Amino acid sequence: MEVMTTLRLSSLALRNLGTRKARTILTTLGVVLGVAVILAVAITNRSTIDAFRAMIDSITGKADFWVNGPSTAGFSEAKLAEVRRTPGVAVAIPGIARDSTLYAGKRRESVQVAGIDPRVDRKLRYFKLASGRFLKSDEPAALVPADLAGKKKFKLGDKVKLTGAGVKHEFKVIGLLRDEGAGRFMGGNAVFIPLKQAQSIFKLKGRLTYIDAKVKTGVSVKAAVGRVSRRLGESFIVEQPEKRAEAVSQMLKGLQVGLSFFGTIAMFVGGFLVYNTFTMVVVEQTQEMGMVRALGATRGQVVALVLIQAVVLGIIGSVLGVGAGVALAKVLMSYVSKTVELPVESISVPVLGLAGAVGVGLLVTLLAALQPALAAGRVSPLAAIRIRAKKSSKALAVLRVTVGCLGVTAGVAASFLPGPEGLGRYAYLSVSIHEGGTFLLLLGAALLSPSLAKPLGYIFAAPIRLLFGQTGKLAAANLTRNPGRTAATASAVMITLAMLMSVAGMTTSFKRSVDRWVDKSLGADVFVSGRSSDATYSKRFADKLRRVKGVKDLTMIRFVPVREGAREVLFRAIEPTSYRRFATLQFAKGDKRRAWLDLARGDHVFISTVMANKRGLKVGDKITLTTVKGRRNFTISAIAVDFGGEMGDMIVGSRKDMKKYFHLDDAGGFRLKVAAGVRPRTVADRIKKKYKSMDLDVQDIQEFKTMVDGRVTNSFAVFNVLIVLAAVVAMISVFNSLMMNILERRRELGILRAVGATRGQIGLMNLLEAFITGGIGGILGLAVGAVSARDTVNGMNTLTGYDISFIFPGKIAAIALLIALVFSVLAAAYPARRAATLEIGRALQYE
């Protein structure tokens, strides 16, 4: 008997879903979007890590460990023999890796050039040729990934040019590589040439930049690494690939936390949508449920009727969500590629992420449907006759407001907490505090919104009443009738706006800080460097640049990748006297005058605020760098704001020290000041023209700023995709609740029409309702967004170690509010039309 009842109940539930197709689709869409976002974020995170791993694997191939020199100038070839002679080492292969630019006709691409020894390289690396042949020992020939050739429109046998030491060199493409093994090196952006050719074009005669090695079977890698390390001396870095992978995971953490956070919020918004639609189920089926109850169904059975629908939709939505999630991941990954500057293309689906997304999809659907289901259980058998006057429980309202207030208070408090520095030994909690704070804030605001909807509604209702008379008045009155629903819709708008504000706050604040840094700390009018990051120039070239018409002053910069323990950091070598004529660094800590004197004297460095924050370093502390002369201690004389380095790590030292400890005396780039009255653009163009053949990157200050802004924008681009999704969900929510309003008020609309309201008036009334709802959500969103943006900036500071001061994105806030209003009205277009074209006769009979 029990089984029979359930069977009938579920068949009724299924039939309900089938008959109300539009609503079924909307609800499912809510689940699909929620699940898709969570899954897409999981996939993107995993795929990004895997892409980095694959890159590392492709670099090292089957190598057990690798050897790096202390300087970018490489190390003597003689070291190869030493490694080979070390007991336990089975194979050691030499190599050179250098950034370069590939020219195929007019097309250009930044690539990494790998100089390999064709006789032995295949012992550790896997080359799979799509066409052509492998390299010979010393020929001006190159192996190129087939995809790269396709992208840049050249083919086997063509001649391409590669830049080396600032000059273009011609190579013949003799082999195209498949997208596996070496073909994936640097995400498929690597060109392989014979070692001897690389040594020649990069001016590294008799030198190498790395050695890859494999140990004999049965020999412990760790032991072999120790032996090689001892033999080569402490200035050499000998390490296992796993170490690199760990560093990468650490580096990507900020991005991953950010993505997960926005994914969670998107699910929150998705949950709202499901809640909204299931409330509609109850509204729509009130009469039916009353009848079922009259026929003898228990409350429990009616609750089950709604929940069964939820489960079915949850399952369908989750399954479709998986498909959509994979598609969405593709989009996200293309943005992440830009952020991390590595193509992330192959999809890795984490099992846990998959299970999590589907589980959350089902759970959220069930939870969202629970309240409406319970409401359905309370539908009286006399529902059809009774005038609807919903009395919400007072106790529940008190609980809602209390929890809401607590959430908002906690959220606001969290945003005012000091950064990790101020938290002392609880610094590691900082990210969780800011993240949790934002979540509590959103939740609190959503809970409070039913109480806030009315007063906020008045702000928008007043002008609307004035402008649209009775129609406006009716629209405003309708909104206050079901504050719960108005609030649910407004909340969806609010969350979208809060997300937008967070990202905008982050981007704006970051850009502003970077701009200030560019102005204060760089202080140049024109920037000259090589297109490839390891291009270097002689002092003679600096003198030539100095003599270019319009140039008033010049300072040389050289970035040296150095080892600080297991980490690779950038050492920016500057010439203190000339540098100071350009800029005053933004010192966060340290006595300015003394710091400069110390730097000029040598054995002193400045470090970036990021590095100081991340490592807990102070002025006066010492850091150990691996130099040509072995490990050397440098005293930190100042801590300065610096956005120049990889993930913000930067050490500033003198050129004198660079020469002494890294045996380098060239320049990687130049900063120029122009004479009074001369436009930086003119000078930049002059240099570009004069040194056309040199593959220079010349930018005036404006171009430079645009480039930096573009990079910042790119870094945050991935979040914009999530905002668009949240906006779609919010629009569907507005659409949904207006549709619901219309269903619930069919008879009222019928009466209005009967007593003479035109279609236009009815349509307008619904549009105005949407407008006011959008406005309520908009204002709430701006308020919550102002706080959550602070939280996001603080959280980002903690994750990255930057010290970005929060700037309220005022312009974007205004635009966002406008967008919220426009989107709400757009979402209302169809419901408004439906309301206007209602068949009056039928609407009146509806009960």
Place this chain on the structure above:
Amino acid sequence: MGLTPILKAVALSKTYGDGGVEVAALKEANIEVFEGEFIAIMGPSGSGKSTLLHLLGGLDYATGGRIFIRDIELTGLSDKRLTLVRRANVGFVFQFYNLLPTLTAEENVLVPMAIGGKPAPGWQDKLDGLFKLIELEGRRHHRPDQLSGGEQQRVAVARALITEPAIILADEPTGNLDRRHGREILELLKRSAAEMHQTIIMVTHDPGAAAYADRVIFLSDGAVVKELKLGGDDDIEAIITGLKELGD
């Protein structure tokens, strides 16, 4: 009572559904109603009473035939024109009180005038008069859920009267009320019709309610099958006999 009909339907038809299953709710009905008349429409369930009322009031489109209010032909008018004609000439009272729950009694009464844009001169006096007529002067600022069923229906009647439409259409106005409140509404309708020279067309099941009318039109299966002029002493008996003949 005038000599030219204020409302006229010629061969009026309404078919629901398209293609597969078609249901003829009204089959070529001919009706003439004169100014100041109180007409009751009766018939078994599904005989097309409400459909007829909706068509006459311009709430729905006919699928055949023609309708005239005075010399305006409703059939063929655009929705906008039809709405304006309805706004100017027709007032409605429905079975379920159909008040807007967010508005007060007074605001509900004023809705048709407000929708029209400009209130007629002297509307304030008229409003006072109407509340006096429906005897709810003390409850003007109450919301519908603070009023009884009978009171709500009286407000609905006042709403139908506020624009002084020539025709009032009432769909089972007493159907949801007890006997006493039902009588009150009918008295109200009858009085207003007499005072303001309004024409009333009322759909009802109740022979007692129909007895308030001047004339009863019987519908069966979507067609007008019989008319009964009232005014004698045994009106109710006659109506019941008429209904019995229809098999109701």
